[in-house]
Amino acid sequence: MLQKIFKAYDVRGIYPEPLNETDAWQIGYGTARFLLETASKEGRTDSGARLVVVGRDMRKSSPSLVRALKDGMIEAGAQVVDVGMVDTPFTYFAVNALNAAGAVQTTASHNPAQYNGFKVSGVGAKPVGQDTGLSAIKLIAEGARKGMGPGGGTEESRDLWSGYRAHLLALLPKEILDGTRTLHVVIDASNGMAGTMVPQVFSAVKGLKITPINFDNSTGEFVHEPNPLVEANLAPTREGVRTLKADFGVCFDGDADRCMVIDEKGEPIGCDLLTAWLAQGWLKAQPGASIVYDLRSTRSVEESVRAAGGVPVEGRVGHVFMKQKLRETGAPFGGELSGHFYFGDMWCTDSGARAFINVVSALVAAGKPVSQCIQPFRKFSQSGEINFENEDKQGALDALRAKYPTAKFHTLDGLSMDCGTWWANIRMSNTEPLLRLNLESRDAATVAAMVKELEPILGHRVDH
Structure with a gap:
């Protein structure tokens, strides 16, 4: 069943089929082996090099899956530190606070209650995705059997909430902390x-x-x-x-x-617009810094970052790639359309709590309502992400190139094209026969016209 539950960025599936305690034990064994060996290759000989942090969310299946996961890790010789029921960013804090070899959070994130899974991070909370360790973990897990490991692992529980709380609250404005x-x-x-x-x-x-x-x-x-x-x-x-x-x-x-x-009017704020606004505060604090944004974002992000003296850095979609870009560029901040926001002061990871603090800080500094803060960045009209069913995804992208020969193209993630009066990104789904379109222009009429023009090439429009 492991083949069905290993994804590009994590392990995920419906409980108990195809994801169950047998799989969790194998994944625990494989993950611990991978993390300990990676720490050893990096020259780690300290006591933390054998520590693996384990956390979980509140799903009904999480306790039994965590038990099996930890047993597999102990079989592999890991010293397991169970931090209990926590948010995923808590595990990133714990890895760094304990200088551990890595962490596993048992969660299915935004999926319905019947799902569960595992998010893996390594030394320093570096993400472990398909190309950075998940494939190796899967290979080890597939051959894992009880009794085959070195054993000798240990398990303990630790309450790290006070340290996590202190780290986050230190980032809040003093006016909010003291009630001014x-x-x-x-x-x-x-x-x-x-x-x-x-x-x-x-x-x-x-x-x-x-x-x-x-x-x-x-x-x-x-x-x-x-x-x-x-x-x-x-x-x-x-x-x-x-x-x-x-x-x-x-x-x-x-x-x-x-x-x-x-916002204060009850209207949702696009995460790319939020990125553009929050970036202004980071660039005031760190002039000339890089700001990472996912390539589906409104052009307002690039333009406003550049206008504020920063360096806009376009990133591929997905937390593994965004985190990597933050590390590569030394950027203090990055944002993704999916609602993931990334912070240098959170070890280049995503954090909902830190994003909340950033909004509070920016609002205090602005001294005006959220809607007024966002308005300057609403320069363009956007299609939103539209999905099209297409069995020949690459053929459709080739057809776009042929139809618009004068467009400027690049292929950082899918196909991005700039036709002057409108621009778009089209990405292929990794798991389904779907193409995902994001298109933007200076006016809504052009957006509507171009979506209609592209639709025969992209396939059958669907809601999912």
């Missing part, structure tokens, strides 16, 4: 790990008045799917902001590594 400035925020935890993280980290902050929605994560069930990219899932946050006249709202996904922001 107060913000009212509506937060929908989606019955996920933000329901644990937000009270643990922010409950004692004097300047934050938090109205909680869907914070109960004790049942492992969701009132709505924990995916903030689906507009219907934002309804409770939008209504809460409007009814209570809050300063803004936030809706987190299941493992709280990403979020969507709602």
Whole structure:
């Protein structure tokens, strides 16, 4: 069953088929072997080089999967540190706080309750994806059998919340910490790990008045799917902001590594527009810095970063690639359309809590409503991501090149094309016969006309 659950960036599947405790044991064994061997190759001989952090989310299947996962790690000789039920970014903190060889978070992120999975990170919380370790882990796991490992591993539980809290709160403005400035925020935890993280980290902050929605994560069930990219899932946050006249709202996904922001009018803010706004504060603090953004983003990101004296760095879609770009460029900040925001002060990882803090800080500095802060970056009209079914994905991309021979093309991730009055990116799905279109222009009429013109080439338009 391992073939079905190893994905490009993590391990994920429906419990108990195709993902179950037998798989978890094999994955634990394979992951521990990989992480310990990688740490050894990097010259690590310290006590932390055999530590592997394990965390989990609130899903019903997580406790039994974690038990099997840890048993596999112990068989491989790892010293397992169980940090309990935490948000995924917590494990990135723990890896660095303990100087561990890596971490595994048991979670299926934004997927429905019947799913589960594993997110793996290495030394320094570097992401482990298909090309950076997951393939090797899968190979080891496939041959793993109980009794074959060196054994000698250990297990302990540690409560690291105080350190995590201190690290995050040190990044909040002092006016918020001491209550000189107060913000009212509506937060929908989606019955996920933000329901644990937000009270643990922010409950004692004097300047934050938090109205909680869907914070109960004790049942492992969701009132709505924990995916903030689906507009219907934002309804409770939008209504809460409007009814209570809050300063803004936030809706987190299941493992709280990403979020969507709602302005004071109850309107969702595109994550690329949020990236453009937040980048301004980073460039004031670090003039000339690089800002990483995913290549589907509005052109406003590139233009505004350049205008503020920064270096815009286009990145491939996906957390593995975005994190890598932050490390390569030394960028303090990056943003992705999916709601993942990346921070140099979080070890170049994504963090919903840190993104929330960044919005609070930017709002305090601006001294005006969120909608007014975002408005200057609304320069272009966007199609949003549109999916097309197509069995010959490469053929469609070749047809686009042939139809628009004077366009400027590049292939960092899929096919990006600039035709002067409009520009677009078309990416192929890794797992389905789908092409994903994002198109932009200076006016809505051009966007509508060009989407209609491209549709016969791209295939049959679908909603998923």
